[in-house]
Amino acid sequence: MKTVVRIFLLGVLLLAVPAFAEDATPQVVIDKFAYAPTALTVAAGTKVTWVNKDDTPHTVVENNKKFRSAALDTGDSYSYTFTEPGTYHYFCTFHPKMVGTVTVTAKN
Template sequence: MRRSVRIANTAVIALIFFGGGAVKQSSFAARAQQKTASAAEVKIDNFSFGPAAITVPVGTTVTWTNRDDIPHTVVSTDKVFKSKVLDTDEKFSYTFDKPGEYPYFCSIHPKMTGKVVVTN
């Protein structure tokens, strides 16, 4: 019990020492919360992206996984991002730092198209 109090005190001192303790703490919390919501998955199956369109908050990292027997790529139509060729079970991730619409396609099989919508 005593020990845990001492740790708590140390923590408070540390926060004060770095200044603006309360504010810092809440921004940490926000960031942690964002982190839990900041990953999204797109699967590549049967020559299609699933889901073909996703909406995610700014800062989200989207990961594509190729589950086909045939290689695919994930290439932004507006040249924002471009994966190397993904063989079976290989992944590609991109973190979206700005809001907007990001259409993309497979440059090997251009009939395969998808879209990431990034919101504030």
């Protein structure tokens, strides 16, 4: 009986993991006037999502405006797909002391 359950669970995991990996986009949470994580590393082609959990609006703006969100109110999110490897510095145009980095590595 135990073995059956184990095999069943393994099957669930095997099925679940690829599906999870496809859906998951790395998330940066904006909370208490900070991006968390502040530095994120992803492979080229990855979509990154920022979610604002503060009761103050924030933005996500690349230093050279390669990408730029609208004002994100509480609960709003913004996504950007990084296609080119490199280091992307971004900040909040409401609170320029808030800064973050996304490092994009070459596709595996």
